[in-house]
Structure formats: structure tokens, C-alpha cells
Amino acid sequence: MRHEKKPRRPSSQTLPKALTGIQGLDEITGGGLPSGRPTLVSGGAGSGKTMFGLEFLVRGATQCGETGVFISFEETIQDLTRNAASLGFDLDRLVAEKKLFLDHVHISRSEIAETGEYDLDGLFIRIADAVKRVGARRVVLDTIEALFGELPNPGILRAEIRRLFGWLKDQGLTTVITAERDRPDKLTRHGIEEFVSDCVIILDHRIREEISTRRLRVVKYRGSTHGTNEYPFLIDEHGISVLPISSLGLDHTAPAERVSTGIDRLDGMMGGKGFYRGSSILMSGTSGTGKTSVAAHFVDAACRRGERCLYFAFEESPKQIIRNMRSIGIDLEPWVHKGLLHFHAARPTYGGIEEVLLVTHKEISSFKPSIVVVDPITNLLMVSTLNEVRSMLTRLVDFLKTQEITAIFASLTAAGGDLEASEADVSSLMDTWLLLKAIEVGGERNRALYVLKSRGMEHSNQIREFVLTNDGLRMLDVYLGPEGVLTGSARVSQEGREKAAGTFRSQQLQGRGRELDRKRQIFEARMTMLRAEFEVEEEIIQQSIAESKLLDAELLQDRGQMVRSREADASAYKKVGSAPAARKR
Amino acid sequence: MATTRTKKRARPRKPKPRTAKAWKLRLYVAGQTPKSIRALANLNVLCEKHLKGRYQLEVIDLLEHPEMARGNQIVAIPTLEIKLPQQVQKIIGDLSNTDRVLVGLALQPID
Numbered sequence: 001m002r003h004e005k006k007p008r009r010p011s012s013q014t015l016p017k018a019l020t021g022i023q024g025l026d027e028i029t030g031g032g033l034p035s036g037r038p039t040l041v042s043g044g045a046g047s048g049k050t051m052f053g054l055e056f057l058v059r060g061a062t063q064c065g066e067t068g069v070f071i072s073f074e075e076t077i078q079d080l081t082r083n084a085a086s087l088g089f090d091l092d093r094l095v096a097e098k099k100l101f102l103d104h105v106h107i108s109r110s111e112i113a114e115t116g117e118y119d120l121d122g123l124f125i126r127i128a129d130a131v132k133r134v135g136a137r138r139v140v141l142d143t144i145e146a147l148f149g150e151l152p153n154p155g156i157l158r159a160e161i162r163r164l165f166g167w168l169k170d171q172g173l174t175t176v177i178t179a180e181r182d183r184p185d186k187l188t189r190h191g192i193e194e195f196v197s198d199c200v201i202i203l204d205h206r207i208r209e210e211i212s213t214r215r216l217r218v219v220k221y222r223g224s225t226h227g228t229n230e231y232p233f234l235i236d237e238h239g240i241s242v243l244p245i246s247s248l249g250l251d252h253t254a255p256a257e258r259v260s261t262g263i264d265r266l267d268g269m270m271g272g273k274g275f276y277r278g279s280s281i282l283m284s285g286t287s288g289t290g291k292t293s294v295a296a297h298f299v300d301a302a303c304r305r306g307e308r309c310l311y312f313a314f315e316e317s318p319k320q321i322i323r324n325m326r327s328i329g330i331d332l333e334p335w336v337h338k339g340l341l342h343f344h345a346a347r348p349t350y351g352g353i354e355e356v357l358l359v360t361h362k363e364i365s366s367f368k369p370s371i372v373v374v375d376p377i378t379n380l381l382m383v384s385t386l387n388e389v390r391s392m393l394t395r396l397v398d399f400l401k402t403q404e405i406t407a408i409f410a411s412l413t414a415a416g417g418d419l420e421a422s423e424a425d426v427s428s429l430m431d432t433w434l435l436l437k438a439i440e441v442g443g444e445r446n447r448a449l450y451v452l453k454s455r456g457m458e459h460s461n462q463i464r465e466f467v468l469t470n471d472g473l474r475m476l477d478v479y480l481g482p483e484g485v486l487t488g489s490a491r492v493s494q495e496g497r498e499k500a501a502g503t504f505r506s507q508q509l510q511g512r513g514r515e516l517d518r519k520r521q522i523f524e525a526r527m528t529m530l531r532a533e534f535e536v537e538e539e540i541i542q543q544s545i546a547e548s549k550l551l552d553a554e555l556l557q558d559r560g561q562m563v564r565s566r567e568a569d570a571s572a573y574k575k576v577g578s579a580p581a582a583r584k585r
Numbered sequence: 586m587a588t589t590r591t592k593k594r595a596r597p598r599k600p601k602p603r604t605a606k607a608w609k610l611r612l613y614v615a616g617q618t619p620k621s622i623r624a625l626a627n628l629n630v631l632c633e634k635h636l637k638g639r640y641q642l643e644v645i646d647l648l649e650h651p652e653m654a655r656g657n658q659i660v661a662i663p664t665l666e667i668k669l670p671q672q673v674q675k676i677i678g679d680l681s682n683t684d685r686v687l688v689g690l691a692l693q694p695i696d
Contacts, residue, residue: 103655105658105660106658107658107660111672111673111674111675112675112676112677113674113675113676113677113685113686113688113689114676114677114678114682114685115665115676115677115678115679115680115681115682115683115685115686115689116623116624116627116678116679116680116681116682117620117678117679117681118620118661118662118663118664118677118678118679119618119620119661119662120660120661120662121615121616121618121647121661121662122613122615122647122654122659122660122661122662122664123654123660123661124615125615125647125648125651125654126651126654126655126659126660128651129651129652129654129655130655147660151660151661151677152677
């Protein structure tokens, strides 16, 4: 018609796309809806078609700088504005700012009579005028098939609708056409999908086991790859959020930074440093094994470091958790007041599993925590099948990893079940697995903890007993006895026995020492006596030696006198001395 | 499409006396399309035959007054709008089915 084709925005992609701004949808479609072309959004009653259209326009106007026109064939503008307000969209303001134009096409069959050939130029003109008024790049027709109910001669109508779509395309308007889907084998009630060949999205609202889930599927997207799965989505006070299952690749970063668990000895069990930041930790155990307490320690430590924590409590109310944790000396309340800790408590049965996932996503996106606790994931099984829970956790874990959020998932193991087997389906997603165990021995249950796995770090293979004291969780060594691990009273009695044995040994040792002392004293006494005897004997012997020497000298003197008196050859004695004389004898 | 001037015909300033029944007719067209021309021709014939002197006819080209399409909830072209005391009756199409138009004008009962 009179409007010139507007230049399409340049894009690096082969097919220009218009971002919807709807959370998650742009990921599935790889950048939004086909720009300048019509997209069919089909779904049953109450599946969220109108909200889809509204959000497409509102996000376009507020985030993408593209104004839009909403042509409503069913709801009045007043109703639309009110409904949009429930999603947090202020349509009145956007209309006043000329970013949005709303038009309600109202035809009442009772007022209409057909008297020959007609066309929809009136509608064309209305749309063209609206587009011109705000310089729109986006148009939503909600739900054009309503015309079939109001206007006679479907043959003409079909031809005219076809012409309308062609015209919208010629105008280069990115259009969302909603359609009612009342039968599963047909996309639309009146088969208008054959006129929209570019992109078809189906919205679905399904009830299973009394829990409703909204789902979205891109059936067709000509000229573009797209996610083909059914994606759950949610409509809440912030609009629509679609959660892509597999749009997240396994390309998240792996920080080497470690975060303390808040329990020194547990850190010690993992190379002395604790968990990796951004890792996912599964903490499984039967009821009453202290999962929440361990998690509370972690949260407390994180808050002390000034990190933000988000706690999803699916079993207890925040007040209850705070009260209970006070009993082990952890006060979480100040952190809540400081805004470092946020509890999100809700029974998962309130919504479907997708709703839980979406709510989780939204909370994480808005609170931006560095630590997330999900306590417990087991409750999710109440609302869904194992397969779905697993797929949900996969998505959640992937999401958390891309955000580098450290997450603890508490998992309640059914009493009597095999601890490891029951969790095998989710454990492969987890980087670290702490197993909390109740050890029954000697008529009592005691808590024990071990690190079953911890990817990428050395970790202790020891089972540690821990006790919950007024002053927090305290980890102890466990005794390995002939019957296995000793805990609790058995450990205490073992400690007693060991202490007694130790005392006995030390007494024995002291006794030996004293005996040795005594023996040494005896020995020394004997030594002294022997020495005294020896000294006496030595004196006697020395004396006798001296006496005999004296005797010898006297003898020699006597002999000399005798030679002189006999006048013998005295010279011989003078020269040689006494020795030859002795020899001579 | 060619621009067309709005045609305003037989539009006296003062309404007719209450005793005589008057019809306010308004024909919405979008340019000089064959359908519009046909509709106007059909309407003129019909009015002259059945409502001579008792009607006001206004022809509105929506290409010139697009806002009127919105204000009067016009979707189909051509649309004949008949303002009746109780309601507004709309007749769409080229008015080739004269009987139906007359029903719409409350001039002829359905046989």
C-alpha cells in the first residue's frame, strides 16, 4: 500500500532476526523471530498466546528500540492493559510515549449482514495507519481467526487473510499472528498456517497428574536452525520465560579457585581447601543425617566472606531453618538482614517441575548469588518423574556452572535404600559427592560423612564421624574396630579402653624405670666398694715395692764397703757401676 | 491507490421532522475500487427507490480518514453503516443483494 518497505537491519546472519526479548526464546531460535516476516504462534485456550504477543511488543519497544502495534480481535484495550499489568508491563505509558499502539477490532455478528463481495481493506487501513502513527516495526494480530466467527463467507476471508500476511511481509513488519489450536492434529482452527510459511511456534498448556505445565515448541523456522524440543515456559509477574534444555553447551569455564566448606576438617578432607568454585556438590543421606547443617555451615562461611547465597528450601520454611541452625550455633538471620542470604521457600508441588526450574532460574538471575543451596532435590520427584527431574537438574547444573555459582544439592535418600545406587542417575552431573550416613552400632545412630567423589582434587578416603554441638558441627576421627567403624558410644568406650591401656602401659614403664634406677644404684654401690678394696690393695702393694727397693740399695752399699775393706780391684766397680757387679754374681 | 475525495451528499443541517422516518447512512470505501463503485451505485439505486427524501448518505474514504475505520470498527470494505435508533447495523459487501440490504434497513421483513 502506501508504506514503503523499510530497510531491514543489517545482520551478520543470513536471515535477519528480530530479538523477542523473551527470556530463553532468543536462545532457542538463535536470535529471535524472522525479521520482517510473519510468525504464527498457535496454542489452545489459555496457553499464553496473547501474553506472548504483548511481551514481544513490549520488549521490542523497551529493549530493542522497535515500536509495535497490537491489533486485538478478542480482548478490549482495557482488558489488555489490565492483563499486561499483571506481567509488569505498563501499556498506558508505552502508548503515551508512542512506542506502542493498541487497536481493538470489534465486530459483532449480530450487527453485520453480508450483501455481496467484500474485502478487508478496512483492516489493512487500520493497521497501516497504526503502523504509521508510531513508526512500528512489529505487529501482533491476536487472534485474527476470530474474524471467521464474525464475518460471513470464509472463502473471501481466507483469501483476504492471505493477502494481509503478504502485505505485512511486503511492509517488512515483523509480525506475530496468534491462532487458536483446538485439535492436536491441526495447528490452527481455520488452517491459516498455510499462509505463514516462515516460522511457526506452538504453545501448549498441559495437565499431568494435576500439575499444569506450559510448553513451547518451534515447529518450523524456515532458513534457520532452531531448537526442536518442547521447552517449558512460565508466565509470571516478569513476563514469559522459556527455559531451553540444550541450548547451553558444555563450554563453561572451570575456575581453579576453591571455597571453604565452612568446616575445617571437611576442607581438610578435600586437600585442605574445600570445594572448587562453580562446582556442583551433591550431598546425599538419609533423613536426620545433618544435610541442612552441613549446608548451613557452607552458607554461613560464604556470608562471612561477603558472598551472596541463595537458599532454595523445598521442605522447611526459612524461619524454621534459621531456628534450627541456631541450635547448632549458626545464626543465619543477620545474613538475611544484610541481604547476603536469600531464602526461597516453596513446596515444589505448588507448580510443575518446570515451574520450579524457571523460578530457580529467575531467582538466580535476579539475586546473582555465588552460592546456591537446593534442599532437597528429592522433593522434586514428588511432582515429576525421575527422568524429568534429571533433565531439570542437568539444565540447572549447566546454568549454575555457566554462572560460576557453587551449588549444593541436598538429596534425601530413602531409609533402607542403597545409598549410592539411588543417586547414581544424578551423581554423574555432580563434581563432588558428600555422603552423609547414619551408622547404627551398639543400639544407637551416629552421623558419619565421607567424600565419595570429588573431581579434580585429592580427597580423603576416610569416613569421619561428626557430631552436632552447640558450637557447630565437629568432625572426629572414627575408630576402626574388628566389627567396622566405631562411632558414638562405641567410639567413646573404645577411647576409654585405649586410655586405660595407655595408663597401664605408662605405669609399667615407670616401674621399669624405677627398677633400672635401683639396679644402677646397686651397681654403683658395688663399684664404690670394689674401688675401695682395690685402693687398699694398691697401697699395700706400693708399700712393699718401695720397701724392696730400699733393701736393694742398702745391699749395694754394704757390698762396696766390703770390697774396699778387702782392697780388691776397686776400679772395676767405679767404672761399670753396680750392674757388672750384679752380673758377676 | 488513487486518492479520492470524501463525498458528502444530501446532508441537510437540520434533521427532518420527527414524524417522518429518516435514515442516516454512511458508506465506507477505500479508494475507487470496483467493489466500492459497485456498492455506491447499488446503494444510490436502492435509496432512490425505497427511501427517497428520507435519508442522509455520507461516503467516507478510509484512505483519507483512516482513524474513522478504528473509531467505527470498520474491517470490511465496503461497509454500509445504518444508524438505527437502537443500534448500528452494518452491511458489508457491494450491496448487490438488495433484499438483504432492505432487511438491514428494516424496510422489508424476511419472507
